[in-house]
Amino acid sequence: MGISADHIRKLHKYEIRILVALERLMKRYQWVPLDILTRTVRLSESEVSYRLGRLMDWGMVRYDTVPYEGYTLIFSGYDTIALISLTRKGTVSALGCMIGEGKEALVYEGLGLGPVALKFHHVGQRSFQSARVTREYLPEQGHCPWIFASGYSAEREYQALQRLQPAVSVPLPIDHNRHVVVMELISGATLNRCRLSEPRVVLDAILENVRKSYEAGIIHSDLSEFNVMVDGDEQVYLIDWPQWIDPAHPNAEEILARDVDNIIRYFDRKYRISYALQDAMALVMR
Structure with missing residues:
Protein backbone atom coordinates (compact mmCIF):
# COMPACT_ATOMS: atom_id res chain seq x y z
CA MET A 1 0.00 0.00 0.00
CA GLY A 2 1.39 3.41 -0.99
CA ILE A 3 1.59 6.53 1.13
CA SER A 4 -1.80 8.21 1.55
CA ALA A 5 -1.69 11.92 2.40
CA ASP A 6 -5.44 11.70 3.00
CA HIS A 7 -4.98 9.03 5.70
CA ILE A 8 -2.18 11.05 7.30
CA ARG A 9 -4.40 14.11 7.51
CA LYS A 10 -7.15 12.04 9.15
CA LEU A 11 -4.90 10.58 11.86
CA HIS A 12 -6.03 11.24 15.41
CA LYS A 13 -3.41 12.32 17.93
CA TYR A 14 -3.89 8.99 19.74
CA GLU A 15 -3.11 7.11 16.53
CA ILE A 16 0.10 9.10 16.07
CA ARG A 17 0.99 8.32 19.69
CA ILE A 18 0.43 4.60 19.04
CA LEU A 19 2.60 4.63 15.90
CA VAL A 20 5.48 6.32 17.73
CA ALA A 21 5.13 3.95 20.69
CA LEU A 22 5.22 0.92 18.38
CA GLU A 23 8.41 2.24 16.82
CA ARG A 24 10.05 2.57 20.23
CA LEU A 25 8.82 -0.79 21.51
CA MET A 26 10.00 -2.62 18.39
CA LYS A 27 13.54 -2.17 19.71
CA ARG A 28 12.59 -4.79 22.32
CA TYR A 29 9.76 -6.78 20.75
CA GLN A 30 9.38 -8.45 17.38
CA TRP A 31 5.61 -8.17 17.89
CA VAL A 32 4.44 -5.68 20.52
CA PRO A 33 1.86 -7.19 22.94
CA LEU A 34 -1.34 -5.21 23.41
CA ASP A 35 -0.93 -4.89 27.18
CA ILE A 36 2.59 -3.45 26.80
CA LEU A 37 1.41 -1.01 24.15
CA THR A 38 -1.59 0.03 26.25
CA ARG A 39 0.58 0.79 29.29
CA THR A 40 3.05 2.73 27.16
CA VAL A 41 0.51 5.05 25.51
CA ARG A 42 -1.54 5.42 28.73
CA LEU A 43 -4.90 4.89 27.11
CA SER A 44 -7.63 2.36 27.83
CA GLU A 45 -7.39 -1.03 26.13
CA SER A 46 -10.64 -0.39 24.29
CA GLU A 47 -9.35 2.95 22.96
CA VAL A 48 -6.06 1.40 21.85
CA SER A 49 -7.87 -1.51 20.17
CA TYR A 50 -10.14 0.89 18.30
CA ARG A 51 -7.24 3.02 17.13
CA LEU A 52 -5.24 -0.05 16.10
CA GLY A 53 -8.19 -1.21 14.02
CA ARG A 54 -8.15 2.05 12.06
CA LEU A 55 -4.39 1.88 11.60
CA MET A 56 -4.62 -1.69 10.33
CA ASP A 57 -7.41 -0.74 7.91
CA TRP A 58 -5.12 1.97 6.52
CA GLY A 59 -2.19 -0.44 6.15
CA MET A 60 0.04 1.16 8.77
CA VAL A 61 0.08 -1.61 11.38
CA ARG A 62 -0.03 -5.40 11.21
CA TYR A 63 -1.33 -7.90 13.75
CA ASP A 64 -0.26 -11.54 14.06
CA THR A 65 -0.55 -14.42 16.49
CA VAL A 66 2.74 -16.14 15.56
CA PRO A 67 5.01 -16.55 17.46
CA TYR A 68 2.68 -14.71 19.88
CA GLU A 69 -0.07 -12.10 19.68
CA GLY A 70 1.19 -8.66 18.92
CA TYR A 71 1.39 -5.64 16.62
CA THR A 72 4.13 -4.19 14.45
CA LEU A 73 4.60 -1.20 12.18
CA ILE A 74 4.67 -1.84 8.47
CA PHE A 75 6.24 0.43 5.86
CA SER A 76 3.38 2.86 5.38
CA LYS A 89 10.18 20.68 11.14
CA GLY A 90 9.11 22.64 8.08
CA THR A 91 11.26 20.55 5.71
CA GLY A 110 7.40 16.93 -2.63
CA LEU A 111 7.51 20.58 -1.70
CA GLY A 112 9.72 22.26 0.87
CA LEU A 113 11.18 25.66 0.22
CA GLY A 114 11.02 24.46 -3.39
CA PRO A 115 10.60 21.16 -5.23
CA VAL A 116 12.27 18.25 -3.42
CA ALA A 117 12.61 14.49 -3.73
CA LEU A 118 11.79 12.26 -0.76
CA LYS A 119 13.50 8.88 -0.78
CA PHE A 120 11.87 6.31 1.53
CA HIS A 121 14.36 3.53 2.27
CA HIS A 122 12.61 0.15 2.51
CA VAL A 123 15.47 -2.24 3.26
CA GLY A 124 14.36 -5.86 3.33
CA GLN A 125 11.10 -5.16 1.52
CA ARG A 126 11.74 -8.14 -0.75
CA SER A 127 14.11 -10.18 1.41
CA PHE A 128 15.48 -8.99 4.73
CA GLN A 129 17.96 -11.87 5.01
CA SER A 130 19.55 -11.05 1.65
CA ALA A 131 19.67 -7.38 2.65
CA ARG A 132 21.47 -8.34 5.86
CA VAL A 133 24.10 -10.23 3.85
CA THR A 134 24.73 -7.49 1.29
CA ARG A 135 24.80 -4.53 3.70
CA GLU A 136 27.75 -4.66 6.04
CA TYR A 137 26.42 -1.92 8.34
CA LEU A 138 23.57 -4.21 9.49
CA PRO A 139 24.22 -6.41 12.55
CA GLU A 140 24.92 -10.03 11.63
CA GLN A 141 22.93 -11.32 14.57
CA GLY A 142 20.37 -10.09 17.03
CA HIS A 143 17.13 -8.17 16.80
CA CYS A 144 17.17 -5.60 13.97
CA PRO A 145 13.68 -4.89 12.59
CA TRP A 146 13.48 -3.66 9.02
CA ILE A 147 12.45 -0.18 10.20
CA PHE A 148 15.79 0.32 11.92
CA ALA A 149 17.69 -1.26 9.01
CA SER A 150 15.97 1.25 6.74
CA GLY A 151 16.91 4.05 9.11
CA TYR A 152 20.56 3.01 9.04
CA SER A 153 20.43 2.94 5.25
CA ALA A 154 18.97 6.45 5.01
CA GLU A 155 21.46 7.84 7.52
CA ARG A 156 24.39 6.42 5.56
CA GLU A 157 23.11 7.84 2.29
CA TYR A 158 22.58 11.26 3.87
CA GLN A 159 26.12 11.21 5.30
CA ALA A 160 27.55 10.31 1.90
CA LEU A 161 25.68 13.10 0.12
CA GLN A 162 26.87 15.61 2.71
CA ARG A 163 30.48 14.54 2.31
CA LEU A 164 30.37 14.47 -1.48
CA GLN A 165 28.78 17.89 -1.98
CA PRO A 166 29.82 20.06 -3.76
CA ALA A 167 32.85 18.30 -5.27
CA VAL A 168 30.87 15.39 -6.71
CA SER A 169 27.75 15.72 -8.84
CA VAL A 170 25.12 14.23 -6.50
CA PRO A 171 21.71 15.50 -5.37
CA LEU A 172 21.97 18.19 -2.70
CA PRO A 173 20.95 16.70 0.68
CA ILE A 174 18.38 18.80 2.54
CA ASP A 175 17.29 16.76 5.58
CA HIS A 176 16.61 13.26 6.80
CA ASN A 177 14.32 11.68 9.37
CA ARG A 178 14.27 7.99 10.27
CA HIS A 179 14.36 6.18 6.91
CA VAL A 180 13.61 9.19 4.68
CA VAL A 181 16.17 11.37 2.90
CA VAL A 182 14.98 14.71 1.53
CA MET A 183 17.12 15.97 -1.32
CA GLU A 184 17.22 18.19 -4.35
CA LEU A 185 14.81 17.09 -7.08
CA ILE A 186 16.84 16.10 -10.14
CA SER A 187 15.18 16.24 -13.54
CA GLY A 188 16.06 13.70 -16.17
CA ALA A 189 16.23 9.93 -16.29
CA THR A 190 18.54 7.12 -15.28
CA LEU A 191 21.29 6.26 -17.72
CA ASN A 192 19.66 3.01 -18.85
CA PRO A 199 28.09 9.21 -24.87
CA ARG A 200 31.87 9.57 -24.58
CA VAL A 201 31.48 12.93 -22.84
CA VAL A 202 29.00 11.40 -20.39
CA LEU A 203 31.26 8.39 -19.74
CA ASP A 204 34.19 10.70 -19.00
CA ALA A 205 31.99 12.74 -16.64
CA ILE A 206 30.90 9.62 -14.76
CA LEU A 207 34.48 8.42 -14.32
CA GLU A 208 35.57 11.89 -13.20
CA ASN A 209 32.85 11.89 -10.53
CA VAL A 210 33.87 8.40 -9.41
CA ARG A 211 37.43 9.74 -9.10
CA LYS A 212 36.31 12.74 -7.03
CA SER A 213 34.21 10.56 -4.73
CA TYR A 214 37.22 8.27 -4.23
CA GLU A 215 39.29 11.33 -3.30
CA ALA A 216 36.56 12.28 -0.82
CA GLY A 217 36.91 8.87 0.84
CA ILE A 218 33.80 7.21 -0.57
CA ILE A 219 33.36 4.30 -2.98
CA HIS A 220 29.80 3.85 -4.24
CA SER A 221 29.96 0.01 -4.25
CA ASP A 222 26.72 -0.45 -6.23
CA LEU A 223 27.33 1.69 -9.29
CA SER A 224 25.64 0.83 -12.59
CA GLU A 225 23.55 2.40 -15.33
CA PHE A 226 20.54 2.24 -12.99
CA ASN A 227 21.93 4.76 -10.49
CA VAL A 228 23.40 7.37 -12.77
CA MET A 229 20.98 10.14 -13.75
CA VAL A 230 21.34 12.32 -16.84
CA ASP A 231 19.32 15.50 -17.33
CA GLY A 232 18.32 17.05 -20.65
CA ASP A 233 21.69 18.77 -21.07
CA GLU A 234 23.46 15.47 -20.33
CA GLN A 235 24.57 16.65 -16.90
CA VAL A 236 25.49 13.58 -14.85
CA TYR A 237 24.41 12.82 -11.27
CA LEU A 238 25.46 9.77 -9.26
CA ILE A 239 22.63 8.56 -7.00
CA ASP A 240 21.82 5.79 -4.48
CA TRP A 241 24.67 5.85 -1.94
CA PRO A 242 23.60 3.77 1.11
CA GLN A 243 26.05 0.94 0.41
CA TRP A 244 29.14 3.13 0.12
CA ILE A 245 32.42 1.98 1.64
CA ASP A 246 35.64 3.65 2.69
CA PRO A 247 38.80 3.22 0.54
CA ALA A 248 40.38 1.62 3.63
CA HIS A 249 37.96 -1.32 3.33
CA PRO A 250 39.92 -4.57 2.77
CA ASN A 251 38.12 -5.19 -0.55
CA ALA A 252 37.99 -1.55 -1.62
CA GLU A 253 39.96 -1.85 -4.86
CA GLU A 254 38.01 -4.91 -5.97
CA ILE A 255 34.67 -3.19 -5.25
CA LEU A 256 35.78 0.01 -6.98
CA ALA A 257 36.85 -2.02 -10.02
CA ARG A 258 33.42 -3.67 -10.12
CA ASP A 259 31.75 -0.24 -10.10
CA VAL A 260 33.95 1.04 -12.90
CA ASP A 261 33.61 -2.16 -14.91
CA ASN A 262 29.80 -1.99 -14.71
CA ILE A 263 29.89 1.46 -16.27
CA ILE A 264 32.41 0.85 -19.04
CA ARG A 265 30.75 -2.44 -20.00
CA TYR A 266 27.42 -0.65 -20.31
CA PHE A 267 28.89 1.98 -22.66
CA ASP A 268 30.58 -0.75 -24.67
CA ARG A 269 27.31 -2.69 -25.06
CA LYS A 270 25.10 0.28 -25.93
CA TYR A 271 27.45 2.72 -27.68
CA ARG A 272 30.39 0.54 -28.75
CA ILE A 273 32.82 2.68 -26.77
CA SER A 274 35.81 0.63 -25.66
CA TYR A 275 37.58 1.63 -22.47
CA ALA A 276 40.10 -0.71 -20.86
CA LEU A 277 39.37 -1.34 -17.19
CA GLN A 278 43.04 -0.85 -16.35
CA ASP A 279 43.01 2.62 -17.94
CA ALA A 280 39.75 3.58 -16.25
CA MET A 281 41.05 2.44 -12.84
CA ALA A 282 44.27 4.39 -13.36
CA LEU A 283 42.19 7.50 -14.01
CA VAL A 284 39.94 6.98 -10.99
CA MET A 285 42.76 6.17 -8.54
CA ARG A 286 45.37 8.66 -9.76
Whole structure:
Protein backbone atom coordinates (compact mmCIF):
# COMPACT_ATOMS: atom_id res chain seq x y z
CA MET A 1 0.00 0.00 0.00
CA GLY A 2 1.39 3.41 -0.99
CA ILE A 3 1.59 6.53 1.13
CA SER A 4 -1.80 8.21 1.55
CA ALA A 5 -1.69 11.92 2.40
CA ASP A 6 -5.44 11.70 3.00
CA HIS A 7 -4.98 9.03 5.70
CA ILE A 8 -2.18 11.05 7.30
CA ARG A 9 -4.40 14.11 7.51
CA LYS A 10 -7.15 12.04 9.15
CA LEU A 11 -4.90 10.58 11.86
CA HIS A 12 -6.03 11.24 15.41
CA LYS A 13 -3.41 12.32 17.93
CA TYR A 14 -3.89 8.99 19.74
CA GLU A 15 -3.11 7.11 16.53
CA ILE A 16 0.10 9.10 16.07
CA ARG A 17 0.99 8.32 19.69
CA ILE A 18 0.43 4.60 19.04
CA LEU A 19 2.60 4.63 15.90
CA VAL A 20 5.48 6.32 17.73
CA ALA A 21 5.13 3.95 20.69
CA LEU A 22 5.22 0.92 18.38
CA GLU A 23 8.41 2.24 16.82
CA ARG A 24 10.05 2.57 20.23
CA LEU A 25 8.82 -0.79 21.51
CA MET A 26 10.00 -2.62 18.39
CA LYS A 27 13.54 -2.17 19.71
CA ARG A 28 12.59 -4.79 22.32
CA TYR A 29 9.76 -6.78 20.75
CA GLN A 30 9.38 -8.45 17.38
CA TRP A 31 5.61 -8.17 17.89
CA VAL A 32 4.44 -5.68 20.52
CA PRO A 33 1.86 -7.19 22.94
CA LEU A 34 -1.34 -5.21 23.41
CA ASP A 35 -0.93 -4.89 27.18
CA ILE A 36 2.59 -3.45 26.80
CA LEU A 37 1.41 -1.01 24.15
CA THR A 38 -1.59 0.03 26.25
CA ARG A 39 0.58 0.79 29.29
CA THR A 40 3.05 2.73 27.16
CA VAL A 41 0.51 5.05 25.51
CA ARG A 42 -1.54 5.42 28.73
CA LEU A 43 -4.90 4.89 27.11
CA SER A 44 -7.63 2.36 27.83
CA GLU A 45 -7.39 -1.03 26.13
CA SER A 46 -10.64 -0.39 24.29
CA GLU A 47 -9.35 2.95 22.96
CA VAL A 48 -6.06 1.40 21.85
CA SER A 49 -7.87 -1.51 20.17
CA TYR A 50 -10.14 0.89 18.30
CA ARG A 51 -7.24 3.02 17.13
CA LEU A 52 -5.24 -0.05 16.10
CA GLY A 53 -8.19 -1.21 14.02
CA ARG A 54 -8.15 2.05 12.06
CA LEU A 55 -4.39 1.88 11.60
CA MET A 56 -4.62 -1.69 10.33
CA ASP A 57 -7.41 -0.74 7.91
CA TRP A 58 -5.12 1.97 6.52
CA GLY A 59 -2.19 -0.44 6.15
CA MET A 60 0.04 1.16 8.77
CA VAL A 61 0.08 -1.61 11.38
CA ARG A 62 -0.03 -5.40 11.21
CA TYR A 63 -1.33 -7.90 13.75
CA ASP A 64 -0.26 -11.54 14.06
CA THR A 65 -0.55 -14.42 16.49
CA VAL A 66 2.74 -16.14 15.56
CA PRO A 67 5.01 -16.55 17.46
CA TYR A 68 2.68 -14.71 19.88
CA GLU A 69 -0.07 -12.10 19.68
CA GLY A 70 1.19 -8.66 18.92
CA TYR A 71 1.39 -5.64 16.62
CA THR A 72 4.13 -4.19 14.45
CA LEU A 73 4.60 -1.20 12.18
CA ILE A 74 4.67 -1.84 8.47
CA PHE A 75 6.24 0.43 5.86
CA SER A 76 3.38 2.86 5.38
CA GLY A 77 3.12 3.37 9.15
CA TYR A 78 6.81 4.18 9.39
CA ASP A 79 6.55 6.40 6.30
CA THR A 80 3.74 8.25 8.05
CA ILE A 81 5.57 9.15 11.26
CA ALA A 82 8.66 10.20 9.31
CA LEU A 83 6.53 12.48 7.12
CA ILE A 84 4.79 13.95 10.16
CA SER A 85 8.18 14.75 11.71
CA LEU A 86 9.51 16.33 8.51
CA THR A 87 6.35 18.40 8.18
CA ARG A 88 6.56 19.64 11.77
CA LYS A 89 10.18 20.68 11.14
CA GLY A 90 9.11 22.64 8.08
CA THR A 91 11.26 20.55 5.71
CA VAL A 92 8.25 19.26 3.77
CA SER A 93 4.97 21.04 3.17
CA ALA A 94 3.36 18.78 0.56
CA LEU A 95 3.73 15.26 -0.83
CA GLY A 96 3.37 14.67 -4.55
CA CYS A 97 3.38 11.64 -6.80
CA MET A 98 5.73 8.68 -6.67
CA ILE A 99 8.43 9.20 -9.31
CA GLY A 100 10.65 6.17 -8.72
CA GLU A 101 10.54 2.66 -7.29
CA GLY A 102 13.43 0.33 -6.65
CA LYS A 103 13.97 -2.93 -4.81
CA GLU A 104 14.60 -1.12 -1.53
CA ALA A 105 13.29 2.43 -1.93
CA LEU A 106 10.40 4.58 -3.09
CA VAL A 107 10.95 8.14 -4.32
CA TYR A 108 8.26 10.83 -4.22
CA GLU A 109 8.07 14.41 -5.36
CA GLY A 110 7.40 16.93 -2.63
CA LEU A 111 7.51 20.58 -1.70
CA GLY A 112 9.72 22.26 0.87
CA LEU A 113 11.18 25.66 0.22
CA GLY A 114 11.02 24.46 -3.39
CA PRO A 115 10.60 21.16 -5.23
CA VAL A 116 12.27 18.25 -3.42
CA ALA A 117 12.61 14.49 -3.73
CA LEU A 118 11.79 12.26 -0.76
CA LYS A 119 13.50 8.88 -0.78
CA PHE A 120 11.87 6.31 1.53
CA HIS A 121 14.36 3.53 2.27
CA HIS A 122 12.61 0.15 2.51
CA VAL A 123 15.47 -2.24 3.26
CA GLY A 124 14.36 -5.86 3.33
CA GLN A 125 11.10 -5.16 1.52
CA ARG A 126 11.74 -8.14 -0.75
CA SER A 127 14.11 -10.18 1.41
CA PHE A 128 15.48 -8.99 4.73
CA GLN A 129 17.96 -11.87 5.01
CA SER A 130 19.55 -11.05 1.65
CA ALA A 131 19.67 -7.38 2.65
CA ARG A 132 21.47 -8.34 5.86
CA VAL A 133 24.10 -10.23 3.85
CA THR A 134 24.73 -7.49 1.29
CA ARG A 135 24.80 -4.53 3.70
CA GLU A 136 27.75 -4.66 6.04
CA TYR A 137 26.42 -1.92 8.34
CA LEU A 138 23.57 -4.21 9.49
CA PRO A 139 24.22 -6.41 12.55
CA GLU A 140 24.92 -10.03 11.63
CA GLN A 141 22.93 -11.32 14.57
CA GLY A 142 20.37 -10.09 17.03
CA HIS A 143 17.13 -8.17 16.80
CA CYS A 144 17.17 -5.60 13.97
CA PRO A 145 13.68 -4.89 12.59
CA TRP A 146 13.48 -3.66 9.02
CA ILE A 147 12.45 -0.18 10.20
CA PHE A 148 15.79 0.32 11.92
CA ALA A 149 17.69 -1.26 9.01
CA SER A 150 15.97 1.25 6.74
CA GLY A 151 16.91 4.05 9.11
CA TYR A 152 20.56 3.01 9.04
CA SER A 153 20.43 2.94 5.25
CA ALA A 154 18.97 6.45 5.01
CA GLU A 155 21.46 7.84 7.52
CA ARG A 156 24.39 6.42 5.56
CA GLU A 157 23.11 7.84 2.29
CA TYR A 158 22.58 11.26 3.87
CA GLN A 159 26.12 11.21 5.30
CA ALA A 160 27.55 10.31 1.90
CA LEU A 161 25.68 13.10 0.12
CA GLN A 162 26.87 15.61 2.71
CA ARG A 163 30.48 14.54 2.31
CA LEU A 164 30.37 14.47 -1.48
CA GLN A 165 28.78 17.89 -1.98
CA PRO A 166 29.82 20.06 -3.76
CA ALA A 167 32.85 18.30 -5.27
CA VAL A 168 30.87 15.39 -6.71
CA SER A 169 27.75 15.72 -8.84
CA VAL A 170 25.12 14.23 -6.50
CA PRO A 171 21.71 15.50 -5.37
CA LEU A 172 21.97 18.19 -2.70
CA PRO A 173 20.95 16.70 0.68
CA ILE A 174 18.38 18.80 2.54
CA ASP A 175 17.29 16.76 5.58
CA HIS A 176 16.61 13.26 6.80
CA ASN A 177 14.32 11.68 9.37
CA ARG A 178 14.27 7.99 10.27
CA HIS A 179 14.36 6.18 6.91
CA VAL A 180 13.61 9.19 4.68
CA VAL A 181 16.17 11.37 2.90
CA VAL A 182 14.98 14.71 1.53
CA MET A 183 17.12 15.97 -1.32
CA GLU A 184 17.22 18.19 -4.35
CA LEU A 185 14.81 17.09 -7.08
CA ILE A 186 16.84 16.10 -10.14
CA SER A 187 15.18 16.24 -13.54
CA GLY A 188 16.06 13.70 -16.17
CA ALA A 189 16.23 9.93 -16.29
CA THR A 190 18.54 7.12 -15.28
CA LEU A 191 21.29 6.26 -17.72
CA ASN A 192 19.66 3.01 -18.85
CA ARG A 193 16.62 4.98 -20.08
CA CYS A 194 18.58 7.57 -22.07
CA ARG A 195 19.83 7.71 -25.62
CA LEU A 196 22.87 9.95 -25.36
CA SER A 197 23.98 12.27 -28.15
CA GLU A 198 27.53 12.46 -26.76
CA PRO A 199 28.09 9.21 -24.87
CA ARG A 200 31.87 9.57 -24.58
CA VAL A 201 31.48 12.93 -22.84
CA VAL A 202 29.00 11.40 -20.39
CA LEU A 203 31.26 8.39 -19.74
CA ASP A 204 34.19 10.70 -19.00
CA ALA A 205 31.99 12.74 -16.64
CA ILE A 206 30.90 9.62 -14.76
CA LEU A 207 34.48 8.42 -14.32
CA GLU A 208 35.57 11.89 -13.20
CA ASN A 209 32.85 11.89 -10.53
CA VAL A 210 33.87 8.40 -9.41
CA ARG A 211 37.43 9.74 -9.10
CA LYS A 212 36.31 12.74 -7.03
CA SER A 213 34.21 10.56 -4.73
CA TYR A 214 37.22 8.27 -4.23
CA GLU A 215 39.29 11.33 -3.30
CA ALA A 216 36.56 12.28 -0.82
CA GLY A 217 36.91 8.87 0.84
CA ILE A 218 33.80 7.21 -0.57
CA ILE A 219 33.36 4.30 -2.98
CA HIS A 220 29.80 3.85 -4.24
CA SER A 221 29.96 0.01 -4.25
CA ASP A 222 26.72 -0.45 -6.23
CA LEU A 223 27.33 1.69 -9.29
CA SER A 224 25.64 0.83 -12.59
CA GLU A 225 23.55 2.40 -15.33
CA PHE A 226 20.54 2.24 -12.99
CA ASN A 227 21.93 4.76 -10.49
CA VAL A 228 23.40 7.37 -12.77
CA MET A 229 20.98 10.14 -13.75
CA VAL A 230 21.34 12.32 -16.84
CA ASP A 231 19.32 15.50 -17.33
CA GLY A 232 18.32 17.05 -20.65
CA ASP A 233 21.69 18.77 -21.07
CA GLU A 234 23.46 15.47 -20.33
CA GLN A 235 24.57 16.65 -16.90
CA VAL A 236 25.49 13.58 -14.85
CA TYR A 237 24.41 12.82 -11.27
CA LEU A 238 25.46 9.77 -9.26
CA ILE A 239 22.63 8.56 -7.00
CA ASP A 240 21.82 5.79 -4.48
CA TRP A 241 24.67 5.85 -1.94
CA PRO A 242 23.60 3.77 1.11
CA GLN A 243 26.05 0.94 0.41
CA TRP A 244 29.14 3.13 0.12
CA ILE A 245 32.42 1.98 1.64
CA ASP A 246 35.64 3.65 2.69
CA PRO A 247 38.80 3.22 0.54
CA ALA A 248 40.38 1.62 3.63
CA HIS A 249 37.96 -1.32 3.33
CA PRO A 250 39.92 -4.57 2.77
CA ASN A 251 38.12 -5.19 -0.55
CA ALA A 252 37.99 -1.55 -1.62
CA GLU A 253 39.96 -1.85 -4.86
CA GLU A 254 38.01 -4.91 -5.97
CA ILE A 255 34.67 -3.19 -5.25
CA LEU A 256 35.78 0.01 -6.98
CA ALA A 257 36.85 -2.02 -10.02
CA ARG A 258 33.42 -3.67 -10.12
CA ASP A 259 31.75 -0.24 -10.10
CA VAL A 260 33.95 1.04 -12.90
CA ASP A 261 33.61 -2.16 -14.91
CA ASN A 262 29.80 -1.99 -14.71
CA ILE A 263 29.89 1.46 -16.27
CA ILE A 264 32.41 0.85 -19.04
CA ARG A 265 30.75 -2.44 -20.00
CA TYR A 266 27.42 -0.65 -20.31
CA PHE A 267 28.89 1.98 -22.66
CA ASP A 268 30.58 -0.75 -24.67
CA ARG A 269 27.31 -2.69 -25.06
CA LYS A 270 25.10 0.28 -25.93
CA TYR A 271 27.45 2.72 -27.68
CA ARG A 272 30.39 0.54 -28.75
CA ILE A 273 32.82 2.68 -26.77
CA SER A 274 35.81 0.63 -25.66
CA TYR A 275 37.58 1.63 -22.47
CA ALA A 276 40.10 -0.71 -20.86
CA LEU A 277 39.37 -1.34 -17.19
CA GLN A 278 43.04 -0.85 -16.35
CA ASP A 279 43.01 2.62 -17.94
CA ALA A 280 39.75 3.58 -16.25
CA MET A 281 41.05 2.44 -12.84
CA ALA A 282 44.27 4.39 -13.36
CA LEU A 283 42.19 7.50 -14.01
CA VAL A 284 39.94 6.98 -10.99
CA MET A 285 42.76 6.17 -8.54
CA ARG A 286 45.37 8.66 -9.76
